[in-house]
Amino acid sequence: MDVFAPAHEIARRVRAGEFAAEAVVAAALARISSLDSRVNAFTDITSDRALATARAVDLARSRGEPLGPLAGVPFAAKNLFDIAGLPTRAGSRINRERQPASRDATLIERLGAAGAILLGGLNMGEYAYDFTGENAHDGPCRNPHDLARMAGGSSSGSGAATAAGFVPIALGSDTNGSIRVPGSLCGVFGLKPTYGRLPRTRSFPFCDSLDHLGPLARDVTDLALGYDLMQGADEGDPACAQRPTEPTLPQLKHGLSGLRIGVAGGYFSTETMPEADFATTAVAEALAASSRVEIAGAAIGRAAAFLITNAESSAFHLPRLRERADDFDPETRDRFLAGALLPAAWYVQAQRARRWFHDEMMRHFADVDLIVAPATPCPAPLIGQKILELRGETLPLRPSLGLFTQPISCVGLPVAVVPFGGGALPIGVQLIAAPWREDICLRAAKALQEMGVCRADRPAEPAMPG
Amino acid sequence: MTTKAPPGAFDPARHLEAMAPALGLTISEAQKPAVLQFIAIAHGMAQLVAAAPLADDSLELAPHFRPGLSGAER
Numbered sequence: 070m071d072v073f074a075p076a077h078e079i080a081r082r083v084r085a086g087e088f089a090a091e092a093v094v095a096a097a098l099a100r101i102s103s104l105d106s107r108v109n110a111f112t113d114i115t116s117d118r119a120l121a122t123a124r125a126v127d128l129a130r131s132r133g134e135p136l137g138p139l140a141g142v143p144f145a146a147k148n149l150f151d152i153a154g155l156p157t158r159a160g161s162r163i164n165r166e167r168q169p170a171s172r173d174a175t176l177i178e179r180l181g182a183a184g185a186i187l188l189g190g191l192n193m194g195e196y197a198y199d200f201t202g203e204n205a206h207d208g209p210c211r212n213p214h215d216l217a218r219m220a221g222g223s224s225s226g227s228g229a230a231t232a233a234g235f236v237p238i239a240l241g242s243d244t245n246g247s248i249r250v251p252g253s254l255c256g257v258f259g260l261k262p263t264y265g266r267l268p269r270t271r272s273f274p275f276c277d278s279l280d281h282l283g284p285l286a287r288d289v290t291d292l293a294l295g296y297d298l299m300q301g302a303d304e305g306d307p308a309c310a311q312r313p314t315e316p317t318l319p320q321l322k323h324g325l326s327g328l329r330i331g332v333a334g335g336y337f338s339t340e341t342m343p344e345a346d347f348a349t350t351a352v353a354e355a356l357a358a359s360s361r362v363e364i365a366g367a368a369i370g371r372a373a374a375f376l377i378t379n380a381e382s383s384a385f386h387l388p389r390l391r392e393r394a395d396d397f398d399p400e401t402r403d404r405f406l407a408g409a410l411l412p413a414a415w416y417v418q419a420q421r422a423r424r425w426f427h428d429e430m431m432r433h434f435a436d437v438d439l440i441v442a443p444a445t446p447c448p449a450p451l452i453g454q455k456i457l458e459l460r461g462e463t464l465p466l467r468p469s470l471g472l473f474t475q476p477i478s479c480v481g482l483p484v485a486v487v488p489f490g491g492g493a494l495p496i497g498v499q500l501i502a503a504p505w506r507e508d509i510c511l512r513a514a515k516a517l518q519e520m521g522v523c524r525a526d527r528p529a530e531p532a533m534p535g
Numbered sequence: 536m537t538t539k540a541p542p543g544a545f546d547p548a549r550h551l552e553a554m555a556p557a558l559g560l561t562i563s564e565a566q567k568p569a570v571l572q573f574i575a576i577a578h579g580m581a582q583l584v585a586a587a588p589l590a591d592d593s594l595e596l597a598p599h600f601r602p603g604l605s606g607a608e609r
Binding site for chain 2: 278366368369371372373375376379387390391394399402403404406407408409410411412415417418419420421422423424425426427465468
């Protein structure tokens with residue numbers, strides 16, 4: 070079995086009896102065992118559980134019982150998702166002292182109910198306040214395409230584990246870009262659904278107003294399949310919308326037919342960002358994007374997201390900041406400390422501005438169905454890099470990697486990040502739709518994959534042998 | 536980052552000194568330079584959101600709260 074096989078193909082062959090689920094899981098575990106010391110994508114590997122679950126899938130098949138659409142498919146989850154039996158560390162040192170979770174997060178349960186098999190928890194930036202994938206406690210998660218470079222964060226392990234061929238699907242979270250940034254830097258597909266679409270039940274929070282959960286995958290069909298299986302309301306998340314499941318998989322075959330597609334301009338200009346410019350232009354041309362969308366107010370939207378994140382997360386962590394500041398990763402601690410001191414008026418104004426920017430964005434969707442925008446200003450920086458040169462300015466790298474993602478999640482729009490591999494390193498492009506239209510993002514992503522414009526390339530040897 | 540701000544300008548250092556005790560936070564000298572840097576960035580962001588063209592008779596916050604519903608009713 071090719072470890073880079075798509076999830077839907079693995080499931081088809083397991084259902085057909087061509088492969089035992091146990092063999093699929095054993096192959097994935099063997100690859101992780103031999104190569105993850107280089108990547109550092111996993112923080113916990115649940116081998117016993119995975120092999121036992123795989124054997125149960127094989128037993129069910131031998132009895133003629135129906136198998137789920139992800140039967141035997143390995144997956145893994147960012148370690149802010151509850152995994153029964155493990156403390157939910159959320160990238161921190163402090164959380165390791167928590168009681169082990171008694172039950173899996175809802176999204177892990179939903180994938181498990183479809184036959185998917187959890188292999189473990191994935192590295193991430195501390196408490197999800199990160200775009201780099203660096204972590205003082207667990208070590209940096211490395212980019213499988215160049216081990217000297219960042220995987221991107223904060224869902225670093227989710228991006229790296231899919232890119233490295235450890236799992237075909239991984240779960241991540243995205244508050245300001247934490248699915249899209251590692252998706253871009255690691256060269257895989259990702260979906261940040263509409264805010265409120267997927268329940269966050271039994272995941273460790275970062276910023277309630279902006280937290281989203283979603284999948285990353287090497288294949289768009291897998292992304293849509295995994296996403297569809299995770300849809301549905303859940304009483305454990307007050308922000309989760311009471312909407313019926315709206316399957317996207319049947320929509321993929323419709324391609325680009327009837328879609329009005331524009332390219333984001335102004336704030337989203339890629340001038341002086343050659344890789345981002347090349348990728349965004351190539352994707353826009355492939356999609357025959359015919360209009361330019363000037364998103365006035367994007368800088369205000371980004372600022373609102375920055376302040377809301379800073380204030381909510383810091384207030385949430387205030388007791389930990391008072392009592393155990395030295396146990397934080399210094400790179401996140403100082404931002405939390407600053408956020409704890411923000412005046413309430415800044416936060417309230419940010420929530421007003423967020424409402425305003427939302428209404429501004431909605432006006433654009435009267436004219437277009439999909440907006441193409443860069444995902445990150447650059448491909449993966451070197452691990453340890455602190456500065457980014459952007460548009461003639463020298464900026465701190467950590468917040469700047471979210472320049473293009475932050476305004477979009479601020480107003481909860483669904484976005485697929487698609488990998489463009491035309492250069493030495495991959496870089497992603499955002500496909501943005503109106504709320505609840507994940508189907509449009511995924512249709513366009515599928516079309517780009519079929520055209521060969523966007524694909525999750527295998528990492529080159531010798532860093533990551535195939 | 537500890538240079539004195541001009542009169543009337545936002546001064547991250549004074550802000551920190553005033554707010555940290557109110558929040559029960561002890562911020563060490565080693566932590567201060569980075570914390571002050573992030574307060575200054577947040578101040579810049581606050582100036583951006585302050586420029587949003589909002590009506591002075593409207594208070595529409597993005598989050599909504601719906602009383603009376605809980606659990607599966609939400």
